[in-house]
Amino acid sequence: MFQAKADVISKKEISPGVFSITLISPEISRNAKPGQFVHVLCGVQNDKFLLRRPFSIHRVVPGRAFEILFQVVGSGTKELSKVKIHDALDVIGPLGTSFTYSPDIKSALLLAGGLGVAPLLFLAEELTENHVMFYAMLGAQTKTKLLRYIDFKRLAKKTFAATEDGSFGHEGTVVALLNRTVHRLRPQVIYAVGPGKMLQKVAETADDFGIDCQVSIEAKMACGVGACLGCTCLTRQGFKLTCKDGPIFNARDIMWGESEVEQLSLDGYKYEAAEITDSD
Amino acid sequence: MSVNLSVTLAGIKMKNPVMPASGTFGNGREFSEFFDVGRLGAIVAKTVTLKPREGNMPPRVCETTSGMLNSIGLQNEGLGYFLKHDLPYMRKFKIPIIVNIAGNTLEEYAQICRDLRGVEGVSAIELNISCPNIKAGGIAFGASSKLAEQVTAASRYNTDLPLIVKLTPNVYNISKIARAVVSAGADAVSLINTLVGMSIDIKTFKPQLANYTGGLSGPAIKPVAVRMVWEVAQTVDVPIIGIGGIMTAEDAIEFFLAGATAIAVGTANFVNPKAMVEIIEGIERFLSERGFTDVRQLIGKVRV
Ligand SMILES: Cc1cc2nc3c(=O)[nH]c(=O)nc-3n(C[C@H](O)[C@H](O)[C@H](O)COP(=O)(O)OP(=O)(O)OC[C@H]3O[C@@H](n4cnc5c(N)ncnc54)[C@H](O)[C@@H]3O)c2cc1C
Ligand SMILES: Cc1cc2nc3c(=O)[nH]c(=O)nc-3n(C[C@H](O)[C@H](O)[C@H](O)COP(=O)(O)O)c2cc1C
Numbered sequence: 292m293f294q295a296k297a298d299v300i301s302k303k304e305i306s307p308g309v310f311s312i313t314l315i316s317p318e319i320s321r322n323a324k325p326g327q328f329v330h331v332l333c334g335v336q337n338d339k340f341l342l343r344r345p346f347s348i349h350r351v352v353p354g355r356a357f358e359i360l361f362q363v364v365g366s367g368t369k370e371l372s373k374v375k376i377h378d379a380l381d382v383i384g385p386l387g388t389s390f391t392y393s394p395d396i397k398s399a400l401l402l403a404g405g406l407g408v409a410p411l412l413f414l415a416e417e418l419t420e421n422h423v424m425f426y427a428m429l430g431a432q433t434k435t436k437l438l439r440y441i442d443f444k445r446l447a448k449k450t451f452a453a454t455e456d457g458s459f460g461h462e463g464t465v466v467a468l469l470n471r472t473v474h475r476l477r478p479q480v481i482y483a484v485g486p487g488k489m490l491q492k493v494a495e496t497a498d499d500f501g502i503d504c505q506v507s508i509e510a511k512m513a514c515g516v517g518a519c520l521g522c523t524c525l526t527r528q529g530f531k532l533t534c535k536d537g538p539i540f541n542a543r544d545i546m547w548g549e550s551e552v553e554q555l556s557l558d559g560y561k562y563e564a565a566e567i568t569d570s571d
Numbered sequence: 572m573s574v575n576l577s578v579t580l581a582g583i584k585m586k587n588p589v590m591p592a593s594g595t596f597g598n599g600r601e602f603s604e605f606f607d608v609g610r611l612g613a614i615v616a617k618t619v620t621l622k623p624r625e626g627n628m629p630p631r632v633c634e635t636t637s638g639m640l641n642s643i644g645l646q647n648e649g650l651g652y653f654l655k656h657d658l659p660y661m662r663k664f665k666i667p668i669i670v671n672i673a674g675n676t677l678e679e680y681a682q683i684c685r686d687l688r689g690v691e692g693v694s695a696i697e698l699n700i701s702c703p704n705i706k707a708g709g710i711a712f713g714a715s716s717k718l719a720e721q722v723t724a725a726s727r728y729n730t731d732l733p734l735i736v737k738l739t740p741n742v743y744n745i746s747k748i749a750r751a752v753v754s755a756g757a758d759a760v761s762l763i764n765t766l767v768g769m770s771i772d773i774k775t776f777k778p779q780l781a782n783y784t785g786g787l788s789g790p791a792i793k794p795v796a797v798r799m800v801w802e803v804a805q806t807v808d809v810p811i812i813g814i815g816g817i818m819t820a821e822d823a824i825e826f827f828l829a830g831a832t833a834i835a836v837g838t839a840n841f842v843n844p845k846a847m848v849e850i851i852e853g854i855e856r857f858l859s860e861r862g863f864t865d866v867r868q869l870i871g872k873v874r875v
Contacts, residue, residue: 292604294844332842341789341842342634383844513632513639514841516604518597520643521632530625530646 292386292516293318296379300356306435309406310372311349313358319384320351325414326507326539329359329384330515334370342513344368345534347410347484348385357384360409360438386515388539390414390482390505392423399425400478401447402493404465404485405432408439410507411484415446424448426476430465430485434458466492473500480505483542494542504542508533574858575865576851578612580810580833581733581758583667583694585612588866589823589851592814592837593618593671593697593737594643595788598657599664605844610851612833613667616657618699620672621679623649633770633779638789638816639838640768642782645673645702650683658692667694669735675705677725684729695733698726700752701741701764701786713739713764716751727756735812738762738803740792745799746806753807760803761812761835763796789838790816797829804830804871818846820853827869 297314304310319329330343344367346359363372374380390410392399399418401411408429418425427443427450434454444450452460453468461468466489473496483493484507497504510533512522517535524533525546531537576587590613591599598616599608608614626646633640647653653670661668670693674680680698687693700713700722712718723736736752738745740763749760765786770779778784796815804811813831817823818839826834839846858866 294605340634341637341639341838343842381843511630511632511634513641513838514595514601514844516601516844518601519595519632519641519841520626520646521641523626523629523631523646525629530629 292383293322294381294383295319297382299374299376299378299380302374302376304372305360306438308363309360309436309438310363311358311360312371312374313352313356314380314382315356316382316384317354319348319382320357321354323348323351323357323385323413324389325417326389326410326505327385327387328410328538329357329382330386330512331359331371332381333367335374335378335380339370340366343383343515344371345386345509345512345515347507347538348413349409350413350416360406360412362406383515387534388537390539392418392480394421396423396479398448398476398478399423400428400469400473400476400481401425401443402428402430402465402469402481402483402485404430404489405436406438407484407507408443409484411482412439412442414482415443419446426451426478428453428465428468428472430454430468430489432456465489466496469493470496473502478502483507487547490542491547494545494547497542505539506542506545507538508540508545509538574855574863575867576855576858578832578867580812581695581735583613583669583733585667585833587612587851587854588827588833589847589854590615590669590812590833590835591840591847592835593699595837595840598661600660602840602844606848609664609666610848611664611666613669613694614661614664615669615697615835616653616661616671617647618645618671618673619647619650619653619683620645621650621674621683623647623652628781630779630781631785633785635768635770635787636791638787638791639841640770640780640785640787641765642780642785644782650686654686654690658690662692668692669695669697671697671699671737673699673702675702677704677706677722680722681725681729684726687732688730693732695735695758696726696730697735697737697761698722699737699764701737701739711739711741713737713748714742716747719748720751720755723752723755723757733758735759735761737764738799739764740795740799740815741767746802749803749807753809757809759810759812759832760807761814762803763792763799763815766792766795788816790818792816793822793825797825800826800831801829801873817850818842820850820857823850823854824857824869827866828871828873830871830873832867832870
C-alpha cells in the first residue's frame, strides 16, 4: 500500500449525483487489482470531517492513473464532488483483497446493483484481457441510474439490465432477473457488488445452484489498513476485517443479517418510518 | 542549531517524545509500510489481555464532529499470542516497547505483570484501567480512586518494570485518581483515554454503534485532554504522557506546555498514517524557530 498525493486529471458527473474522478498515481495503478479500494481524504482542505472515505478502484490506466466512481451521499462525497482538475488528493491504496478466479474458468457473471458497477468494470476489463467469457447483469431503480451499461456491453458476452420501474431492460430487480436466467447462463462464478440486501439474495441463489459467489462488503472504517479493528464483518470464521480480510469475501462465509453490513448500502438507507404507538 | 528531542520517561530513554496511542497503531505492522517505525520515540502495543477477546459486534466505529466513536471491545489474541508473534516483531524496530495491558480482575492484571517478567524487549507496562471490574459490579477500575489504587498496587507488586497508568477521563476528579495511582507506585501516568459518547442515526433511529455507546477520540477531545494533563501536572510529580486529539506538532506543543513529558498520537494515525513523523519534524522545527534547544524547555511552561 502507498500513500500518494494524487493529481485529479479528470472529473465527470456521469449521472445526476454520480461522479467519476481520475487520479494520477503510478504506484497505486500499477499494483491495483479488481475489487481493491483506495482510502481518500475527500477534499483539499480537510477540515469539515475527519476520516478518509473508502472507494473501489473503478478502472486503471496501467502504470499511470486510476479512476473512482462515487455517488454523493453525505459530507465526504459532497466535498469530493467539488474537487477541481489539478487538485491533489491524499490517497492510500491499493487496499484489501481482490476478486479471484482460476485461470481455467469458462464463464463468469458480474452482477451489479447501482454503484456496484464501480469495482466490477475493472474486473470486466481484466477478465476480457485474460479471455475469460463473462455475462454482466446491471440493476438500478431507473434508466438514468443505470451506470456503465455501454462499457459492460462492449466487454461482456451479453449484458442484461434491470430497472425497477421498467424504464430500461427488464422490469424488476436484478435479483429477480438473476433468478430467471441463472439456469440458462450457468456461470461458474458470480461476482456481486451492491446493497447488502441484494448481496444476501444473490448469495442464496448462488448457494441453491452450487455456484461460487464473491461479494464486496461495506463497513464503516477508520484506518482502512487493518490496524484499528473497527470495520469488522461477521463471518463463519468469526470476526474479519472488511479492510484487510475483505472487502471481497466468499459469499458463503458471510453471516448475513447477523452483522450490520447489510444495512450499509451503496444506495444509502431506505427511510424506515418509525412505528407510532400510543403511550399513555 | 540542533535541538534535543530526547526525553527520559520513568527510566525509559526515548529519542523523541512521540509514540502511538495504544490500539490505534496495531503493533506497527501496517504502518511500517508507510514510514520507518524506528523513528518513533517508543512503540505502544494494542491492549493485551490474558485470554483472547473477540471484541464487540459491528458497527464498531462512527465518525462524529471532529472526532470518532469506537467500541472495539479490546479485541486481541491474548497474551500468549502476543508474546509469541507480536512482541518479537516489534523488537525489530529497536525502540522502547510499552506493553499496554488490561484485565477484568485484579488477579488478571497481576498475572500479566508476572508473565511479562524477564521478557526480552519490554521497556514498560501501561495499565489500561478503563475496563470494568467484574467483581466490583462492572465499574471501571479507573473510575474509582480506590480501585485504581488497588489495580496499580497489584501490578506494582508483580513487576519491576516501569509502570505507566493510563487514566480515563470519565471521572469527576482526575487529579484524585492520579494521586491514588502514584501513591500505589505508578512511575508515570498517561492521559486521556476516550470519553464515553453516543451517536444516533436519525434515518433508522438506531445508535450508530452496535454497543450503543463508545469512546470519543480525535480533535474534539483535545481541550478536555489538555485541561486534564494540566490539572494532573499540578498534582503529581511523575512524568505525564499527554494523549487526546493530537493531529499536529502544534497540538503536541500544547500538551508539553500543559505539563506532558511525552505525547501519544491516536486517531490522527487513521487520517494520516505518517502523522507521527510529521509531528516529530514539526516539533523540531518549532523549537529551532523559537530558539529553544531542548524540548524539555517547554514542559509545564504554560503561563498561568
Ligand atoms: C470497500 C468499500 C468500497 C466502496 N466503494 C464505493 C464506490 O466505489 N463508490 C461509492 O459511491 N461508494 C463506495 N463505498 C461507500 C462509500 O465509502 C460511502 O458512500 C462514503 O464513505 C460516504 O461518505 P460520506 O461522507 O459522503 O457519507 P456520510 O454518511 O456523511 O459518512 C459518514 C461516515 O460513515 C461512513 N460511511 C457512510 N456510508 C458508508 C458505506 N456505505 N460504507 C462504508 N462507510 C460508509 C463514511 O466513510 C463516514 O466515515 C465503498 C465502501 C467500502 C467499504
Ligand atoms: C479505534 C481505537 C482503539 C483504541 N484502542 C485502545 C486500546 O486498545 N487500549 C487503550 O488503552 N486505548 C485505546 N484507545 C484509546 C487511545 O489510545 C487514545 O487514548 C484515545 O483515542 C485518545 O487519543 P486520540 O484522540 O489521539 O485518538 C483506542 C482508540 C481508538 C480510536
